[in-house]
Amino acid sequence: MIHSYDPRTGETVGEPFPANSAAEADAIVRAAHAAGRVWRETPATERARELSGGSGETRAQVLEAVAEALEKNVEELWRVADAETALGETRLRGEVARAAGQFRLFAKVLRDGGHAEAVIDHATAEPPVPDLRRMNRPLSGVVGVYAASNFPFAFSVMGGDTASALAAGCAVVVKAHDGHPRTSELSAEVVRGALPDPALLGLVRGREAGGCVVRHPHVVGIGFTGSIPGGKAIQAMIDERPDPIPFYGELGSVNPVVVLPSARREGLAEGFAASLTLGVGQFCTNPGLLFVPEDAGLLVSLAEAVAATTGGPMLTARMREGFLHELERLSELDRLAEGRAGEGAYAVTPQLFTTGLEAFAAALPRVAEECFGPAGIVVTYRDPAELPAVLERLDGSLTATVHATDPAEAEEIAEVLTRKAGRVIWNGWPTGVAVRWAMHHGGPWPSSTAPAHTSVGAAAIRRWLVPTSYQDWPAELLPPELRDDNPLGVPRRVDGTLTL
Template sequence: MIHSYDPRTGEPAGAPFAATTDGEVDAVVLAARAAAPAWRAAERATVLDAVATALEESVEELWRTADAETALGEVRLRGEVARAAGQFRLFAQVLRDGGHVEAVIDHATAEPPMPDLRRMNHPLPGVVGVFAASNFPFAFSVAGGDTASALAAGCPVVVKAHDGHPRTSELSQKIIQSALPDPALLGLVRGLDAGGRLVRHPAVAAVGFTGSIPGGKAVQALIGERPDPIPFYGELGSVNPVVVLPSAGRDGLARGFAASLTLGVGQFCTNPGLLFVPDDVELLTSLSEAVAAAVGGPMLTERIRDGFLHGLARLGKLTSLAEGRAGEGAFAVTPQVFATDLATFAEGLPGLAEECFGPAAVVVTYGDPAELPAVLDRLEGSLTATIHATDPGEAGEVAEVLLRKAGRLIWNGWPTGVAVRWAMHHGGPWPASTAAAHTSVGAAAIRRWLVPTAYQDWPAELLPPELREDNPLGVPRRVDGVLT
């Protein structure tokens, strides 16, 4: 049985749910596959807009249900429902734009003799399996970006619900299904064994995952057991280094760091876990004071809380720079920041740069900024990397190193907060993700669930509308090398 717990009290949040059996997983996946042909031919943009409206109209029930299982609070959860709805609306825009099909036409030529070639993207021929995340019960769960982008691509989805918020998952599924032409397009399974069955199912064509490095490796191992390999798009661990250069403005720097570090009790994949700063007593004092004023809170689950405490024990060999105030709740934790110098940090790699999921960070002091690039180059991949400076010329070599280490580069800001927009890239080199060329947030997320097909000398009446000469859908196309 799967129990969810109120992080404030540690008590069960309602009756338990039964884990999905192997037979039930098979039935859900096969029903989703059967719904695929009609869905690919449907007016999907209109449906995605309807899903967004359904989520918005149900926000009261959604946030209250999620709060009982996550303790994230009304403001955060209302905002997250709005973000989830916004993701569905963004992909409705993507479909209406049509650029995601990447239509290309090369007409036949006599000299030199070349065939007529036309290429475009189609939905993956199968079901997309999605593993929901714990820390975003809407935006990265059943109603999240993986679900929205896969449905937009034309693929049915089966979600492995996160055990931390099963009631929220079921409610989200029902609300989304109410706007779909066939409820089988969005299936839901529960339990560890059900997740394994989902990954190995022959009708599953790709898997999206947001979670820990061990969890991602476990899913990758399951995929390795399949007779046919399938794509795995996992978002895993990230420390999101922040480099403060000597020219950086100091006003508000410490407060900004503390606010980003403790947002959502530090349970963000873009949490700033490493902060490199000049060895300046005044700056270190302001950082210490800002963190000391921060208040912790309950983490999402007991398991996540225990993982955070284990991470603190690993970092305990370092000097404690500051400790915030204890939060309230059964799974509550206290913000903590440790300090070390650049040489000691370099000697402790890679261990000192491992993610400690929660409101904890390591502040690394340096004397000569010229020593930073060599150490930064030894860091593993992250979702983000940030530079604080007022002189762009000062940041050249550091920026060049960070370009190779992260999927999103930030100037004079903080990494928490991922805008759902056309230009967003939320991915990065391992272990930030398993496929650095792809994103799990933003319009380009749809590309994960698409595959190209080329048509050579194909009869005009059999061509997809996107590749016909008259372009009835008006999609952007590259014709004989010219973008039209």
């Protein structure tokens, strides 16, 4: 049985949920697969529907209907989630709005048509080359999604993996996170109510059922947000399959921040402390490493800023235990500051440690492992010229940040960091990931398993698409996106020239 717990009290909330058996998981995946066949053929946009002479809602309209349903039910959604996560009304309302925004963004992606990446190369006589046409099409199967613990809406049942996979034309089966089972059930109910077939979104509970999803022959791709051990376990199950499938996992990230001598100091310490402790440090973009010049005044400011913060309950008892375990590793360093103790059964206290660059480099890689929670390390340096060699030894991250006023001063460091992270930030803080067309939320291992892909933003749909080339194919059988008259008006590259 899977119990729901209130992080503020440690008490159970409501009745427990039974874990799904292997047989139940199999039936849920098969139902999603059957529904997915119809969904793939559903016109993506209104123009495509008119061209086909069909009726009913398009995929873009369904995505917008899901967004409206989420907003309509926000009152119940945030209250149920707060009882399981203690994240509070403001954060959770904002997260529902973000989830709704993701569905609306992918409706725009479908109407834009650029995700198809349509390309036409007409036949030529000299040299003799056949007519070739290429575009992206949805994966022919079910997408499995592992929900995240730290974002009960934006990275869970109604999250970006689900929204992008549905937009691509795939059915989805989500393995619910044990930390918020009631939220998962309600989220699935709300989303299904806006889908043409409820089976398009399956939900399973429990480790056995999750493993069945990964191994199921109808599952053609996996999206995951979680820990490095969890990601490795899923990859091991995929490796046991007779047919390999893509695995898009977002795992661990320390998100280094480099403060150079020319950086503005006003508000720097307060900005860092706020980013470090946001959401009790349970963000994948939490700035766990801060490199600063040797400056007693700056260290005092950082210590005071973190000491002024207050902790709070982590999402689950297991996550709290993991944080306390990681603090034992960090306690080998000098403690620079400690915040105020938070309230709640799963509460933790913000911590800040410090060490010099030479000692930090000697303790790599262990000293730079992710500590999921409100704890960070300040690494002091004497000469910025010493930084690139040490930064080069860091593992990949989702983000990397530079604080400076002189771009020339940051040139060598920027070159290293742009190879170490999927998003680089100038004079800002990494927490907060905008759901936009240009966002990339991924990075070199271990921040993600597929650094060429993103789990946030318009490009997230590409994970669930595969290209098909049509050689000398009859015009009557070509997809509309590849016909010479371009009836859908999608962006295309024709004979090497990008056209609209």
